[in-house]
Amino acid sequence: MEDVATDSSTTRTTSGNGSAGTERPRRTRRTRMTGAERREQLLDIGRTLFAEKGFEGTSVEEIAAKAGVSKPVVYEHFGGKEGLYAVVVDREMRSLLDGVTGALTAGHPRELLEQAAFALLDYIEKYTDGFRILVRDSPVAQSTGTFASLISDIATQVEDILGLEFKARGFDPKLAPLYAQALVGMVALTGQWWLDVRKPKKAEVAAHLVNLAWHGLDGLEQKPRLIGHRKS
Amino acid sequence: MEDVATDSSTTRTTSGNGSAGTERPRRTRRTRMTGAERREQLLDIGRTLFAEKGFEGTSVEEIAAKAGVSKPVVYEHFGGKEGLYAVVVDREMRSLLDGVTGALTAGHPRELLEQAAFALLDYIEKYTDGFRILVRDSPVAQSTGTFASLISDIATQVEDILGLEFKARGFDPKLAPLYAQALVGMVALTGQWWLDVRKPKKAEVAAHLVNLAWHGLDGLEQKPRLIGHRKS
DNA sequence: TGCCATACTTACGTCGCCGTAGGTTACGGG
DNA sequence: CCCGTAACCTACGGCGACGTAAGTATGGCA
Numbered sequence: 123m124e125d126v127a128t129d130s131s132t133t134r135t136t137s138g139n140g141s142a143g144t145e146r147p148r149r150t151r152r153t154r155m156t157g158a159e160r161r162e163q164l165l166d167i168g169r170t171l172f173a174e175k176g177f178e179g180t181s182v183e184e185i186a187a188k189a190g191v192s193k194p195v196v197y198e199h200f201g202g203k204e205g206l207y208a209v210v211v212d213r214e215m216r217s218l219l220d221g222v223t224g225a226l227t228a229g230h231p232r233e234l235l236e237q238a239a240f241a242l243l244d245y246i247e248k249y250t251d252g253f254r255i256l257v258r259d260s261p262v263a264q265s266t267g268t269f270a271s272l273i274s275d276i277a278t279q280v281e282d283i284l285g286l287e288f289k290a291r292g293f294d295p296k297l298a299p300l301y302a303q304a305l306v307g308m309v310a311l312t313g314q315w316w317l318d319v320r321k322p323k324k325a326e327v328a329a330h331l332v333n334l335a336w337h338g339l340d341g342l343e344q345k346p347r348l349i350g351h352r353k354s
Numbered sequence: 355m356e357d358v359a360t361d362s363s364t365t366r367t368t369s370g371n372g373s374a375g376t377e378r379p380r381r382t383r384r385t386r387m388t389g390a391e392r393r394e395q396l397l398d399i400g401r402t403l404f405a406e407k408g409f410e411g412t413s414v415e416e417i418a419a420k421a422g423v424s425k426p427v428v429y430e431h432f433g434g435k436e437g438l439y440a441v442v443v444d445r446e447m448r449s450l451l452d453g454v455t456g457a458l459t460a461g462h463p464r465e466l467l468e469q470a471a472f473a474l475l476d477y478i479e480k481y482t483d484g485f486r487i488l489v490r491d492s493p494v495a496q497s498t499g500t501f502a503s504l505i506s507d508i509a510t511q512v513e514d515i516l517g518l519e520f521k522a523r524g525f526d527p528k529l530a531p532l533y534a535q536a537l538v539g540m541v542a543l544t545g546q547w548w549l550d551v552r553k554p555k556k557a558e559v560a561a562h563l564v565n566l567a568w569h570g571l572d573g574l575e576q577k578p579r580l581i582g583h584r585k586s
Numbered sequence: 587t588g589c590c591a592t593a594c595t596t597a598c599g600t601c602g603c604c605g606t607a608g609g610t611t612a613c614g615g616g
Numbered sequence: 617c618c619c620g621t622a623a624c625c626t627a628c629g630g631c632g633a634c635g636t637a638a639g640t641a642t643g644g645c646a
Contacts, residue, residue: 388593389592392593427594
């Protein structure tokens with residue numbers, strides 16, 4: 123439980139203290155950031171801490187300490203813990219959704235699926251902390267409605283895409299939500315598990331997920347391959 | 355936020371206070387349970403509260419109050435909040451696993467899948483509170499290992515069954531965990547969502563889940579039917 | 587009937603954490 | 617060089633929650 127070191131930006135605590143000099147200690151001289159900088163830094167730290175200890179498990183003082191700052195600074199910027207949390211969650215939700223929907227370019231539904239799965243895994247890998255937060259329960263009054271979890275909320279955002287496809291294929295669009303939840307849940311839990319074990323490579327995981335979602339257990343391929351080629 | 359009324363068992367708080375009588379109030383006469391009874395009652399109440407407010411959001415005093423008892427009673431029985439929580443979680447995990455594995459009687463894999471899905475939905479419906487708890491993150495040091503979530507833990511218990519089937523069918527058993535997580539995640543998130551909207555009936559949800567898991571999006575049936583017939 | 591174990595209580599000490607009031611330091615522009 | 621503003625601090629009040637110490641009712645059993 124050290125408090126030192128900020129992750130990202132510049133917080134060199136220039137504690138220029140030449141041992142026992144007559145020179146007045148003048149309070150360990152701190153970095154003075156601009157408002158926006160500090161704000162971003164606090165968001166960064168908040169995300170990290172919320173990810174590993176949850177909302178209630180994280181104290182404002184801890185956040186402030188890790189930023190090398192005192193509490194009131196946090197209150198200045200976000201008005202409290204909930205304020206900070208709200209911003210973190212909002213950003214992460216946008217980030218994820220943008221990532222996923224942005225990846226959807228294909229026409230063929232199976233490729234669509236591939237792209238979505240891959241985008242989600244990408245997100246999980248890159249913004250692990252964010253994902254961890256989204257997987258948890260939100261204590262703050264939900265913004266959108268009365269959802270049990272944030273991912274469930276995400277899933278409802280995915281419904282539309284599925285809904286269109288369902289209509290085109292002659293399925294009851296009323297069932298889109300159900301299948302959306304199922305698919306998102308599938309990828310989400312697998313992703314969470316994958317973060318722990320890291321065993322198969324990302325591409326392989328994606329391939330198998332698509333394999334399952336597309337062919338079903340009945341028609342599983344032994345060596346599933348992704349159609350589209352992706353960087354990384 | 356009333357504190358009155360215990361859910362289950364007997365806690366008639368016979369506060370025989372006839373306005374301003376000369377009759378000594380003799381302290382509101384309370385029910386005196388046997389140790390085991392009280393213990394069960396506390397577990398019941400704890401489960402309910404943990405389900406709706408989470409571990410950290412629930413206070414020992416609240417639990418005690420709802421049981422019509424004072425704090426030390428809880429400490430006597432469980433040594434603290436974590437103790438109680440641990441017992442609740444353990445029981446719920448067993449309950450779920452027993453329910454699911456107990457339902458697996460079929461030989462044909464598809465029927466196996468059906469039974470599992472149905473059993474899980476059964477559990478979700480019957481022991482909603484327990485399910486809600488399992489879906490959350492566990493703050494207590496994990497018993498089994500270092501799992502992100504309790505359901506993920508559940509999923510690893512399911513691996514074996516899948517592993518056997520994989521072996522029999524000539525698939526790489528090393529992939530069983532992945533598919534187990536995927537399947538459990540699928541049902542879990544769908545179940546959670548279903549608790550909120552309650553739209554399609556349980557049997558229908560099960561049918562669609564099996565539809566997806568078995569046939570995949572490629573071969574989806576429009577009107578999926580379950581093979582096995584179940585009570586309720 | 588009286589005793590004693592068991593079920594339960596009131597009362598307290600303490601700690602962590604939230605949120606705020608009011609003061610202090612640095613930096614940049616006139 | 618001076619001064620105002622933006623960034624930041626120390627210090628406190630207060631609440632809620634955990635956990636414990638020590639005492640009180642109760643009911644079965646000798």
